[in-house]
Amino acid sequence: MSTLFESVRLGRYDLSNRLVMAPMTRSRANLDxxxxxxxxEYYSQRADVGLVVTEGVQPSEDGQGYMATPGIYTPEHIAAWRKTTDAVHSKGGRIFLQLMHAGRMSHPDNTPHHRQGVAPSAIAPGAQMFTPTGLQDAPTPRALTSDEVVQxxxxxxxxARSAVEAGADGVEIHGANAYLIQQFFAPSANQRDDRYGGSIENRARFAIEVATAIAEAIGGDRTGxxxxxxxxxxxxxxxxxxADLYRYLVAELEKLGLAYLHIMDQGNExxxxxxxxxxxxxxIVNRPGRTRDAIGADLASGLADxxxxGQIILANPDFVERLRTGAPFNEADRMTFFGGTEKGYTDYPALAD
Known part of the structure; x- marks a missing residue:
């Protein structure tokens, strides 16, 4: 039986164990x-997990939704991310940048160009989000044209190419959590009448095209x-x-030879x-809220590789050692999840402190 602490081949890499740091927005990037x-420091502190997946990183100006989130589409972004990837590699870790386009979960006050957000259709999400002036409604987005979807x-x-140039071992495509790619999946957000809307095949098309383009750009074995x-x-x-859309989507993604599929479980076993x-x-399976005694259950059952x-690794830079030895875990401070300084970011104590 495979164990959490056993090495595993993931794409082109051998990982030291089967634990993954899930992507978590921290809103501590610079305005550029x-x-x-x-x-x-933050990511290298946690490099003892088999794979670090970063917070969501926007692939373009239009991809930004929240305040103080990082990008990976300019030379300046590449140079700055190189410091983080080098730090993780210096600790023997592997790091994938998560590419996240927020779509309609955006506000002009949070973006560098202050433009209206873009989405499959001009349908507001009916949600509020933090901006520099406090909570505001996420406004109605502008529907992408067919040519803009291709762009x-x-x-x-x-x-993805920029991430690899910055030293990342690969990228994870964010197709979850109600952001742009999942917006294409949902009839409540996608009422298009072109090749990207309507049928299951059409609503899955954008995700498949993104995965295909990235796999061609950097290799499927560096793409999750x-x-x-x-x-x-x-x-x-x-x-x-x-459910049928996901069955179709995964069967199509299977053909691309990707490094991994990462599922955030919502209870549909x-x-x-x-x-x-x-x-x-x-x-990779992520079950938010899993208790300590259930860690490893999906691996033991054969469901997950x-x-x-997420939060438990956020609060425990030496998560692997604490799990291995049975040491107590630090509690995550929710008040410091988004924005701020080193408090709740790089100052969680390790066992050796």
Missing amino acids: GTPGDLSP TVADFAHA IRLSPGTPLWGIDEGPEG ALLADLRRLWSGKL LEAY
Whole structure:
């Protein structure tokens, strides 16, 4: 039986264990989209997990939704991210940048160009988000033209090449959590009448084109994708065909030879089992809120090849050692999750402190 502390081949890399740091927005980037000065320390502190997946990184100006999130589409971004990837590699770790286009979950006050957000259709998410002046409604986005959808695919590929140039070992495509790619999946956000809307095949097309373009740009063995079937966030409703869309999508992604599929589980065990059967590659499963005694259960059952954890790794820079030895975990300070300084970011104590 495989264990959490056993090495595993993921794409072109041998990882030291089967634990993954899940992507988590921290909102500590500079206004120009470069990662903050503490980013190298934050990620390298946690480099003992098999794979570090960064916070969501926008692939273009239009991809930004929140305040103080980093990008990976300019030479300045590349140079700044190199400091973080070098720091993780100096600790023997592996790091993938997560490419995240927020789509309609955006506000002009949070972006460098202050333009209206873009999405599959001009439908507001019915949600509020933080801006420099406080909570505001996320406004109605502008629907992407067909040509702009094609350009957005190219933006993702450019960002993937930039990530590798910055020293990243690969990228994870953010197809989850109600952001642009999942917006294409959901009839509640996608009412297009072109080749990107309507049928299951059309609504899955954008995700498949993004994955294909990135795999061609940097290699499928350096490309992963994260999905969250059934996520009910911010007006996303995938409808009665939702499960079938994911079965179709995963079967198509299977053809690309990607490094991994990363599923954030929403409790549909039957669908998760189906996706496991459809996917012959490495499967990462993330179950938010999992208690300590359940860590390793999906690996032990054979469902997952690796397991991803978020807040518990955020609060425990030496998560692997604490898990291995049974040492107590630090508690995460929710008040410091987004924005701020080193407090709740790089100052969580390790056992050796």
